[in-house]
Amino acid sequence: MTKKKMKFDYSPREMMAIVAAREIKDGDIVFCGTGVSMLAAMAAKHISAPESVIIFETGAIDPKLEEIPLAVSDSRIMYGSSMNSGLADAFAIMQNQSTGQHVVGILGAAQIDMFGNLNSTTIGNYVNPTVRFPGSGGACDVASFVGKTIIFMQQEKRRFVTKLDYLTSPGWLDGPRGREKEGLSKGGPVAVITNMATMRFDENTKEMYLDGYYNGITPKKILANMGFGIDISRAHEIPPPSADELRILREVCDPQRLILG
Amino acid sequence: MNTSQDKVTDLKRAISKYVAQGSHISIGGFTVNRNPMAAVYEIIRQAITDLHLYAHSNGQGVDELIGAGCVGKLEIAYGGNGRFAPTCIRFQQAAQDGAILIEDYSNYQMTLRFLAGAMGVPFLPTRSSLGTDITDRWGFSEELRKDDPKLPDDKLVIMENPFGNWLDTSKVVLVPAINPDVTIIHVQKCDRQGTLRMEGLTFSDIEQAKSAKYLIVTCEELVDTSELREYPDQNQIPFFHVDAVVHVPFGAYPTACYRYYDYDPIYLNEYAEYAKDDTRFKDYLNRFIYGTSNHRELLDLIGQKRLKSIAADPRTGYASGLDRR
Numbered sequence: 001m002t003k004k005k006m007k008f009d010y011s012p013r014e015m016m017a018i019v020a021a022r023e024i025k026d027g028d029i030v031f032c033g034t035g036v037s038m039l040a041a042m043a044a045k046h047i048s049a050p051e052s053v054i055i056f057e058t059g060a061i062d063p064k065l066e067e068i069p070l071a072v073s074d075s076r077i078m079y080g081s082s083m084n085s086g087l088a089d090a091f092a093i094m095q096n097q098s099t100g101q102h103v104v105g106i107l108g109a110a111q112i113d114m115f116g117n118l119n120s121t122t123i124g125n126y127v128n129p130t131v132r133f134p135g136s137g138g139a140c141d142v143a144s145f146v147g148k149t150i151i152f153m154q155q156e157k158r159r160f161v162t163k164l165d166y167l168t169s170p171g172w173l174d175g176p177r178g179r180e181k182e183g184l185s186k187g188g189p190v191a192v193i194t195n196m197a198t199m200r201f202d203e204n205t206k207e208m209y210l211d212g213y214y215n216g217i218t219p220k221k222i223l224a225n226m227g228f229g230i231d232i233s234r235a236h237e238i239p240p241p242s243a244d245e246l247r248i249l250r251e252v253c254d255p256q257r258l259i260l261g
Numbered sequence: 262m263n264t265s266q267d268k269v270t271d272l273k274r275a276i277s278k279y280v281a282q283g284s285h286i287s288i289g290g291f292t293v294n295r296n297p298m299a300a301v302y303e304i305i306r307q308a309i310t311d312l313h314l315y316a317h318s319n320g321q322g323v324d325e326l327i328g329a330g331c332v333g334k335l336e337i338a339y340g341g342n343g344r345f346a347p348t349c350i351r352f353q354q355a356a357q358d359g360a361i362l363i364e365d366y367s368n369y370q371m372t373l374r375f376l377a378g379a380m381g382v383p384f385l386p387t388r389s390s391l392g393t394d395i396t397d398r399w400g401f402s403e404e405l406r407k408d409d410p411k412l413p414d415d416k417l418v419i420m421e422n423p424f425g426n427w428l429d430t431s432k433v434v435l436v437p438a439i440n441p442d443v444t445i446i447h448v449q450k451c452d453r454q455g456t457l458r459m460e461g462l463t464f465s466d467i468e469q470a471k472s473a474k475y476l477i478v479t480c481e482e483l484v485d486t487s488e489l490r491e492y493p494d495q496n497q498i499p500f501f502h503v504d505a506v507v508h509v510p511f512g513a514y515p516t517a518c519y520r521y522y523d524y525d526p527i528y529l530n531e532y533a534e535y536a537k538d539d540t541r542f543k544d545y546l547n548r549f550i551y552g553t554s555n556h557r558e559l560l561d562l563i564g565q566k567r568l569k570s571i572a573a574d575p576r577t578g579y580a581s582g583l584d585r586r
Contacts, residue, residue: 034343034344035344057368058291058462058464059462059463059464060462066577066581067579067581067582070293070343070344070345070585071291071292071293071294071320071342071343071344071345072291072292072343073290073291073292073293073294073295073318073320073343073462073464073517074293074294074343074517074524074579075294075461075517075519075523075573075577075578075579076577076579077462078461078462078519078578078579079577079578079579080577084461084462084463085462085463086372086462086463086464086465086466086467086468087291087317087368087369087372087464087465088369088372088373088376088465088468091368091369091372091389095369095387095388095389097428097429121365121394122356126394126398126400127400128359129356129357130357131353131357132340132348132352132353132356132357133348133353134339134340134341134347134348134349135337135338135339135340135365136338136339136365136366136367136368136390136395137318137338137339137341137367137368138318138338138339138367138368138369139367140367140389140390140393140395141367141368141369141370141387141389141390144388144389144390144391144393145388145389166394166398167392167393167394167397168393168394168395169393170390170391170392170393173392178392179392181392182391182392182432183388183391183392183430183431183432183433184388184391184392185388256585256586258344258585258586259344
């Protein structure tokens with residue numbers, strides 16, 4: 001390994017956090033869960049979107065996040081916040097007619113389909129599942145309400161599936177008019193960020209396509225790690241994290257490497 | 262509803278008086294924070310079974326009740342515990358073994374259901390879950406719902422907006438009210454009559470508390486009425502909702518209690534190890550829960566050194582710099 005490469009060496013997880021952080025703009029209200037999504041929101045605030053606001057479903061508004069929280073109920077999200085309330089208030093922000101469309105939700109799941117619908121509930125039969133996952137939590141609420149969602153996934157065949165075992169959180173449902181037909185908000189998923197690539201959704205068909213791939217990864221490799229085919233004609237290589245982005249992520253956001261590992 | 266001036270009792274009595282086999286219960290807190298753990302452990306010690314448990318994302322408390330075999334039916338939004346258990350381990354095992362019956366909702370839906378119960382209305386509307394399997398797939402059978410007078414006939418109902426397209430909304434999901442037999446919450450401060458103060462996030466504790474027929478409150482500090490009445494705007498629940506007040510320092514341990522102590526990462530990590538294996542989980546229950554007669558004895562097993570390590574930093578409200586790996 002060359003010296004230069006060592007200096008800018010980074011993990012897929014770091015890349016995911018930074019790619020997601022780049023999606024967040026000033027004026028966004030960022031709903032985040034635990035793990036990498038929290039890091040992405042913190043990184044955005046420190047790097048490119050100081051006027052974005054972080055909120056948690058448990059009711060904390062714009063907390064200081066001096067240390068990284070390990071759960072959305074962690075006392076670390078209560079310290080130095082603008083206000084501490086509860087779930088009823090937090091989800092109302094996302095459903096509220098003037099604030100809801102400004103919320104960017106960051107979600108994860110066990111399975112995703114080509115329209116960005118998510119399963120975080122069960123694999124196999126719902127009543128007698130082969131594998132049970134935690135369930136919606138606030139994910140279905142966020143996916144139902146907010147202006148846009150960003151989805152974190154591991155790039156694996158078993159996770160990118162043609163048919164979900166259980167549809168926990170709505171993406172574009174069955175296509176361009178899916179959400180409207182069911183009565184959901186105008187919002188929906190805008191990006192899927194994995195350990196290899198970023199996918200987006202076609203403006204007309206709402207089908208997933210490959211938008212960008214990371215340094216050292218080929219579109220072919222990405223397709224080999226998906227259970228369904230997608231358009232790769234629009235794909236480009238995504239710039240790796242800058243030294244500054246990496247420094248802030250590592251030194252400011254997660255110095256103990258609790259999430260980065 | 263209880264206007265008595267002195268509701269102070271001990272945990273053993275409070276649990277045996279208000280929680281029985283088959284009771285419908287809810288517990289306060291959220292994943293790793295302010296779960297009424299001392300009360301959860303007392304329910305386990307009293308071997309109360311077949312509970313119908315309502316939870317949004319109560320995390321640790323829910324997993325321990327399920328693991329100890331206390332729960333028969335569960336209505337839940339999220340069975341995870343932050344980084345300590347992406348899926349709660351005993352919850353996952355019980356679901357996969359078919360040992361408990363589960364009905365899935367979302368966090369907001371569960372909160373609205375408690376709020377409806379607190380307000381005394383049969384349901385509340387939301388747009389959440391339209392077009393998903395939360396509306397399409399039901400865990401409880403029709404017969405089960407019909408047979409249990411404490412359950413509504415339907416999991417939820419989708420309805421056209423009766424106000425036309427008012428507020429740009431074509432359809433709503435109506436979620437049914439919950440009125441548990443008993444809710445148990447752990448708070449920072451309470452007086453003998455039940456005037457209480459939570460600090461930090463309240464999660465859905467207020468809605469859960471007001472929706473219940475009986476309410477047990479455990480508290481870090483039992484304080485004078487005058488102290489809480491000096492700043493009444495900071496108190497959350499009318500005292501007449503409260504039926505029992507129990508003074509239990511570290512009553513949320515091993516979960517956190519803002520401005521008092523952090524969660525104990527050692528306990529939660531060890532718990533996850535025990536929970537992965539049936540035999541080891543029995544060892545856990547025997548040593549920490551059945552092997553202690555009350556919460557103080559459990560805390561003695563942990564020792565002062567560990568408890569000191571999680572003491573809240575007065576500046577931040579949590580244990581700043583705590584090793585949480």
